[in-house]
Structure formats: structure tokens, C-alpha cells
Amino acid sequence: MSWMFLRDLLTGVNKYSTGIGRIWLAVVFVFRLLVYxxxxxxxxxxxxxxxxxxxxQPGCENVCFDHFFPISQVRxxxxxxxxxxxxxxxxxxxxxxxxxxEKRHRKSQYxxxxxxDGDLWYTYLxxxxxxxxxxxxxLVLFYKLYDGFGVPYLMKCDLKPCPNTVDCxxxxxxxxxxxxxxxxxxxxxCIVLNFIELSFLNTICNPVW
Amino acid sequence: MDWGTLHTFIGGVNKHSTSIxxxxxxxxxxxxVMILVVAAQEVWGDEQEDFVCNTLQPGCxxxxxxxxFPVSHIRxxxxxxxxxxxxxLLVAMHVAYxxxxxxxxxxxxxxxxxxxxxxxxxxxxxxIEGSLWWTYTSSIFFRIIFEASFMYVFYFLYNGYHLPWxxxxxxDPCPNLVDCxxxxxxxxxxxxxxxxxxxxxxxxLNVAELCxxxxxxxxxxxxxxxxxxxxxxHTLKESKQNEMNELISDSGQNAITGFPS
Numbered sequence: 001m002s003w004m005f006l007r008d009l010l011t012g013v014n015k016y017s018t019g020i021g022r023i024w025l026a027v028v029f030v031f032r033l034l035v036y037x038x039x040x041x042x043x044x045x046x047x048x049x050x051x052x053x054x055x056x057q058p059g060c061e062n063v064c065f066d067h068f069f070p071i072s073q074v075r076x077x078x079x080x081x082x083x084x085x086x087x088x089x090x091x092x093x094x095x096x097x098x099x100x101x102e103k104r105h106r107k108s109q110y111x112x113x114x115x116x117d118g119d120l121w122y123t124y125l126x127x128x129x130x131x132x133x134x135x136x137x138x139l140v141l142f143y144k145l146y147d148g149f150g151v152p153y154l155m156k157c158d159l160k161p162c163p164n165t166v167d168c169x170x171x172x173x174x175x176x177x178x179x180x181x182x183x184x185x186x187x188x189x190c191i192v193l194n195f196i197e198l199s200f201l202n203t204i205c206n207p208v209w
Numbered sequence: 210m211d212w213g214t215l216h217t218f219i220g221g222v223n224k225h226s227t228s229i230x231x232x233x234x235x236x237x238x239x240x241x242v243m244i245l246v247v248a249a250q251e252v253w254g255d256e257q258e259d260f261v262c263n264t265l266q267p268g269c270x271x272x273x274x275x276x277x278f279p280v281s282h283i284r285x286x287x288x289x290x291x292x293x294x295x296x297x298l299l300v301a302m303h304v305a306y307x308x309x310x311x312x313x314x315x316x317x318x319x320x321x322x323x324x325x326x327x328x329x330x331x332x333x334x335x336x337i338e339g340s341l342w343w344t345y346t347s348s349i350f351f352r353i354i355f356e357a358s359f360m361y362v363f364y365f366l367y368n369g370y371h372l373p374w375x376x377x378x379x380x381d382p383c384p385n386l387v388d389c390x391x392x393x394x395x396x397x398x399x400x401x402x403x404x405x406x407x408x409x410x411x412x413x414l415n416v417a418e419l420c421x422x423x424x425x426x427x428x429x430x431x432x433x434x435x436x437x438x439x440x441x442x443h444t445l446k447e448s449k450q451n452e453m454n455e456l457i458s459d460s461g462q463n464a465i466t467g468f469p470s
Contacts, residue, residue: 007214019306026298030215030291037211039287050257054267054382153275154268167382169268171257174279 003037006085013088016095016120020197024190025088031186032081036074040179043172044074050171057161064157064168070145073176077183080138084190087127087134094123125201132194135187142184149184151176212242215294222297225304225335226345229418233411237294240407245286249400252393253283259392266384273378273389279366282397286404289359293411296348296355303344304335342422349419356412360405370405372397 007029014025047069053061098120143149151173158165170176216238223234256278262270337345364370372394379386391397 003211022302022305026302030218030295030298034211034215034291035288038291039284043281043284046257050271052267052271153272167268169271169382171271172275172278172281174275175281175284178280179284 003033006082007033009092010085010088012092016091016124017088018197018200020193020200024193024197027186027190027193028081028085032183032190035179035182036077036081040074040077040183043175043179044072047072047171051168052171053157053162053166053168055162055166057163060157060159060162060166061168063159064155064162064166067157067159068155068168068170073142073146073151073180076138076142076145080134080187083134083138084131087130090123090127090130091120094120121201125198128194128198128201132191132198135191135194139184139187142180149177149180151180212238212246215291216242218301219294219297222301222304225300225337225341227337227418227421229414229421233414233418234297236407236411236414237290241286241290241404241411244400244403244407245283245290249283249286249404252396252400253281255392256281260389261392262378262383262387262389264383264387266382269378269380269383269387270389272380273376273383273387276378276380277376277389282363282367282401285359285363285366289355289408292355292359293352296351299348300341300345303341307335307341308333337422342426346419346422349415349422353412353415353419356408356415360408363405370398370401372401 010025010029014022017025048065051061051065053064055061151170153170153173155168155170156165157168219234219238223231226234257274260270260274262273264270335341372391374391374394376389376391377386378389
């Protein structure tokens with residue numbers, strides 16, 4: 001089980017997406033998944049080993065690192081990718097369920113794979129709303145957890161067992177800030193794409209109405 | 210998702226590229242992506258661990274490393290390769306959209322004489338004409354812009370393409386001006402120059418492809434204007450002949466009606 005599994009799952013969604021949905025998928029694959037795997041993961045690889053506090057007291061570094069990074073930014077990025085991709089699976093499951101029913105009743109429900117009729121329209125709409133919710137939710141969580149989207153080079157820590165207020169130095173703060181800003185910009189782009197798709201979906205006629 | 214998947218995406222565009230485009234894709238994947246993955250990543254693997262400063266002051270090494278390497282070479286190359294490959298996806302999307310529209314018309318019964326079935330539409334090689342020419346040309350233009358921008362950013366960030374073996378650092382909390390030593394500077398310089406040369410070659414290929422596409426269009430336009438120049442003389446002759454025929458038939462009729470009944 002690895003990122004390839006997610007990629008294979010999402011490739012199946014491509015058939016039942018609108019044009020903007022396909023652009024969203026391309027952006028997620030190329031600018032989020034690929035960048036995460038080939039670049040971002042390596043930047044955070046040695047984050048705890050290279051986290052250094054100006055003190056010899058054992059345990060102080062551990063406690064300070066845990067306080068400043070309750071969950072690593074790169075892990076939050078991975079979680080965001082997974083949660084944001086999941087609603088698209090609703091569409092795949094819906095189509096698979098209908099195809100199962102078609103086989104049993106031996107008649108075709110959908111005119112063609114690209115058509116958005118009846119309840120598939122509702123499933124797609126719900127998946128879009130949930131996706132957008134997750135994107136905005138994770139961005140807010142990022143902002144609240146790390147007091148903004150920047151990574152400082154120095155943090156002051158006075159938790160027990162540190163004897164006084166010690167200076168703690170983070171490794172590669174500039175590179176980490178650049179990648180976090182990149183992540184935020186691409187997330188915002190994905191949110192904009194989702195809103196455009198939502199307004200586009202309203203123009204596709206819904207037979208039930 | 211890894212470089213292999215990007216290769217599959219971009220490889221699909223290969224069918225609809227010019228010959229120079231095909232050479233460009235080969236250079237990108239063999240001389241840049243492969244070198245990055247099998248060699249360069251090993252060289253830069255231990256870059257922070259083996260970055261050593263001549264001081265015991267905790268935090269000095271971290272701060273100096275961050276100051277001299279705001280973004281690692283490897284990450285910058287990976288981002289450059291991703292951005293440079295992305296415009297090709299525009300072409301892939303355009304071709305997919307064109308095929309989708311053709312398939313829709315086929316289902317409505319419009320293009321039955323051109324294609325046998327839907328599989329035929331998928332296998333057809335789309336020519337670089339019309340709106341696809343504009344998409345393809347803009348993708349090459351963006352590629353050139355991205356390559357040049359990344360090369361400039363590289364030059365600006367690292368003051369050239371050469372890595373020194375020692376750097377002087379006096380940033381807080383370093384107590385004074387300390388010597389900091391980079392791991393494997395010569396090997397890194399060799400790879401940097403290799404990757405920059407490959408970038409330059411790719412840029413030249415893109416410029417050549419752009420010129421080729423522009424020349425092709427100019428040549429096609431001049432051929433069209435030449436045939437148009439021959440065609441109007443022919444129609445002028447025809448219309449003059451028609452006028453004369455009308456005059457003859459009119460005078461003939463008058464001659465007939467003019468006979469005394």
C-alpha cells in the first residue's frame with residue numbers, strides 16, 4: 001500500500017468527472033502528490049535529528065520538539081492529500097453500484113460515461129462540497145497549529161526539564177517555509193477550481209428537477 | 210506518484226509532438242530525471258549531516274546551513290523538472306478534448322464517413338494545426354520561460370554554479386566568524402554543471418522547435434496565398450466569358466423577336 005494505490009483509485013474517477021474535475025485531478029497529481037513524494041518528504045526527513053537546543057539537559061530537546069511540532073507539517077500534508085481525494089471515491093462507488101444493478105436488470109442506466117444524470121449529479125455535488133470543506137479545514141488547522149504558514153529559525157522554550165528559557169534551532173526553516181507556501185497556494189487553487197466546478201454543475205440540467 | 214507516472218503522462222504527448230519535441234522528451238527523462246534519481250540524490254543525501262562548522266555552539270550549524278542553502282539544489286531541480294514538464298499536459302488535455310468532441314459527433318452520426326468506429330478515433334494521430342498549433346506553441350513558450358527562470362533563480366541563490374569547500378559564517382548564535390565546510394563540493398559542482406548544461410540543451414531544443422513551428426506556418430500561408438493568386442485570374446476569365454455569352458444570347462433573341470410576324 002503506497003501512494004500508487006491512491007493514484008490508481010483516482011485514475012478511475014477521471015472517466016466520470018467534468019472537464020474542470022479532470023484539471024483538478026491533474027493539479028492534485030502533479031503539483032501535490034508528485035511534489036510531496038519527490039521533494040517535500042526529503043526536506044522533513046531529518047527534522048528531529050537536526051533540531052538542536054542550546055542546552056545539555058537530557059530530555060529538553062525532546063520536550064521542546066514535541067511542543068512546537070505536535071504533528072509534523074509533512075504528515076499533515078499527507079493527511080490532507082488523502083482526505084481531499086476520498087470524496088471522489090463516492091462517485092466511483094456510486095457508478096460501480098449502478099453498474100452492478102445494470103447487470104442484474106440488463107438495461108443501461110447511463111447514456112454514456114460522461115453524462116451526469118439523476119443521482120450521480122447529487123453524489124458529485126456532495127463530493128465537491130465535502131472536498132472543499134476538507135481543503136479549507138486543513139488550511140485553517142495548519143494556520144492555527146503553527147501560528148501562520150512560516151517556519152522560524154529559532155524558538156524559545158522553557159518547558160520542564162529545560163532549566164531556563166533556551167534557544168532551539170529548527171533545521172532548514174527557509175526550505176520548509178517555501179514548501180509550505182507552495183502547498184497553501186496549490187490548495188487555494190484547488191479550492192477555486194472546486195468553486196468553479198460547483199457553479200458549472202448548476203448549469204447542467206438535472207432531470208429530477 | 211513518482212517520476213515513472215509523469216513519464217507515462219508525458220509519453221502520451223509524444224505521439225502528437227514534432228521530432229524535435231520527441232528528442233526533448235528523451236533528453237528530459239534520460240539526462241535529467243534519471244540522473245537526478247540515480248546519482249544526484251545520493252550525492253546530496255547527507256548534505257546537512259556532513260555540513261560541519263568549526264564551533265561547538267549549538268544551533269550555529271543549523272543557522273549557517275539555512276543561510277547558505279535556502280533551498281537545496283536537488284529540490285530546485287525536482288521543481289524545475291515538474292514545472293517544465295507541465296505545459297505538455299496542456300497539449301495532452303487539448304488532444305483529449307478534441308477526441309471527446311469527435312467521439313460525441315460520431316455518436317450523433319456526423320463523422321461516420323471519416324472513422325470506422327470509436328477505436329479509430331482514439332488511434333488517430335492529431336495533426337498540429339489550428340487551435341492545437343496555438344496550444345502547442347504556447348506550451349513550448351512556457352517551457353522556455355520556466356527553464357530560464359529556474360536557471361536564473363539558481364544563479365541568484367548560489368552566486369554562480371560553483372560550490373566552494375569552505376564558507377565563512379557569523380550569524381547569531383555563532384560566537385564569531387566560523388568556518389563551515391560543505392560535504393563533497395567538487396562532486397556537487399560536477400553534477401550542477403551537468404544539470405545546467407542539460408537545461409541549456411533543452412532550452413535550445415525548445416527554441417529550435419518554436420522556430421520550426423513558426424516557419425511551418427509561414428510556409429503554409431505563403432503556399433495558400435500563391436494558390437489564391439492563381440485562382441482569381443481564372444474566375445475573372447470565366448465571368449467575362451459568361452457576360453459575352455449573355456450578350457450573344459440577348460442579341461440573338463432580339464433578332465428572333467425582330468422578325469416580322
